[in-house]
Amino acid sequence: MSRDRSLSVGERVDRARRLGLTFARVYLRIRSHRFMARRLRPSDMAERWQALHRTNAEEIYDVAVELQGLILKGCQFASARADILPKPYQQVLGLLQDRVPPHDFPVVRELVEEELGRPLEEAFQSFSERPIAAASLAQVHGATLLDGTQVAVKVQYPEIAGLVRGDLKNLRALFRAVGWLERDFDLMPLVDELGANMPRELDFVNEAANAERIASFFEDRDDVVVPRIHHELTTRRLLVMERMHGLKISRTAALGEAGVDLKAVMTTLIEVFAEMMLIRGFFHGDPHPGNLLVEPDTGRLVLLDFGLAKELPEQFREQVMHFAAALLQGDVDAMGEALIVLGFETRDGRQESLHEIAALMLRVAKEIREQRRVDPETVAKLREEIPDRIRENPIVRIPHHLVLVGRVLALLTGLNAGLGAKVDFLKLLMPFVLGVPPARGGER
Numbered sequence: 001m002s003r004d005r006s007l008s009v010g011e012r013v014d015r016a017r018r019l020g021l022t023f024a025r026v027y028l029r030i031r032s033h034r035f036m037a038r039r040l041r042p043s044d045m046a047e048r049w050q051a052l053h054r055t056n057a058e059e060i061y062d063v064a065v066e067l068q069g070l071i072l073k074g075c076q077f078a079s080a081r082a083d084i085l086p087k088p089y090q091q092v093l094g095l096l097q098d099r100v101p102p103h104d105f106p107v108v109r110e111l112v113e114e115e116l117g118r119p120l121e122e123a124f125q126s127f128s129e130r131p132i133a134a135a136s137l138a139q140v141h142g143a144t145l146l147d148g149t150q151v152a153v154k155v156q157y158p159e160i161a162g163l164v165r166g167d168l169k170n171l172r173a174l175f176r177a178v179g180w181l182e183r184d185f186d187l188m189p190l191v192d193e194l195g196a197n198m199p200r201e202l203d204f205v206n207e208a209a210n211a212e213r214i215a216s217f218f219e220d221r222d223d224v225v226v227p228r229i230h231h232e233l234t235t236r237r238l239l240v241m242e243r244m245h246g247l248k249i250s251r252t253a254a255l256g257e258a259g260v261d262l263k264a265v266m267t268t269l270i271e272v273f274a275e276m277m278l279i280r281g282f283f284h285g286d287p288h289p290g291n292l293l294v295e296p297d298t299g300r301l302v303l304l305d306f307g308l309a310k311e312l313p314e315q316f317r318e319q320v321m322h323f324a325a326a327l328l329q330g331d332v333d334a335m336g337e338a339l340i341v342l343g344f345e346t347r348d349g350r351q352e353s354l355h356e357i358a359a360l361m362l363r364v365a366k367e368i369r370e371q372r373r374v375d376p377e378t379v380a381k382l383r384e385e386i387p388d389r390i391r392e393n394p395i396v397r398i399p400h401h402l403v404l405v406g407r408v409l410a411l412l413t414g415l416n417a418g419l420g421a422k423v424d425f426l427k428l429l430m431p432f433v434l435g436v437p438p439a440r441g442g443e444r
Contacts, residue, residue: 141153
């Protein structure tokens, strides 16, 4: 097996053809609907657009499942970009998280032995042939070390680096063409972000370093844990870590039956991410339920999968604090200025372009002032309205770190509602925004 096998010219052309034909059909459908909306103006145009978006999303879903690799990873990533894609795309492409078929065990064995330079039996007492999980870049197997230690082994697919290189070239060419045809529909930020993130996500030594850095933030907490890394068996394409056992945080009924205090778990989760983002400036960028476990016997929160971790700008907390102050004062001009400082870019370079977004956010500020709390229904509605306004307004792009921060906050609010924990986000977050988090071990 050759390391990081590159695609042949024929393979790359075939993938480009399949991808190009799919996007051509999607594009032509969008153009026909635009013509219909402008010239014919049917009364049910809004419903027609929603139906079209779902049809297009389902076709893109099918090609992602077929081609795998970066195409699938990119669609998973795009499903979180509410600022770029309408809701039907988010809903359909979000299902790709669970649609990755695992590689056969002989392929896994060969890669593990190539990375370690020795037979599998010389490194592991046992190694499960059936994976625990399969994702877009790698799959995870349970194993036991020679000393009896239980571990989880993350094995990168042997062809994935070659697929990433070829698919990035194809996507750049395709999205440049889309940008030339549609000046108001810029998909290049997605490719730029994938191009910047993928080399780091494909380097498991980097992922191990991310895990240990985040673990160091919470060494004195007994309610959160990060798996220990076995460096002697970890390489760029192989990650061996402590095996953690727990229930997905989304399994509310099972956690309740186990006697887990869901409000305490949710409080820990919010505090952990607040500390990472607002105090440490480095955070886990993909906290979906598959990466968050709860130990039923101890109630401890387990953080997994640190391939996507993000360094925040040095002045991020201060920028957030200025925006929060403008928000609470109801100063739309100051909010627009704060959004520019945070990294929002507009086509005309003027902060007035952000005023409509700021006005929507002021609804939350008014609720906070009047009710001392944020109504979950309002938050849910804003999560839909703000991305819609961003897509309609003359905004060029939102910085990637803010996209990830927004995604984390959306996931946390969704989990809070799903768990029925009713944790007061504002009360927990405000000390971190102000830079004075609660003392460890004392009352919250």
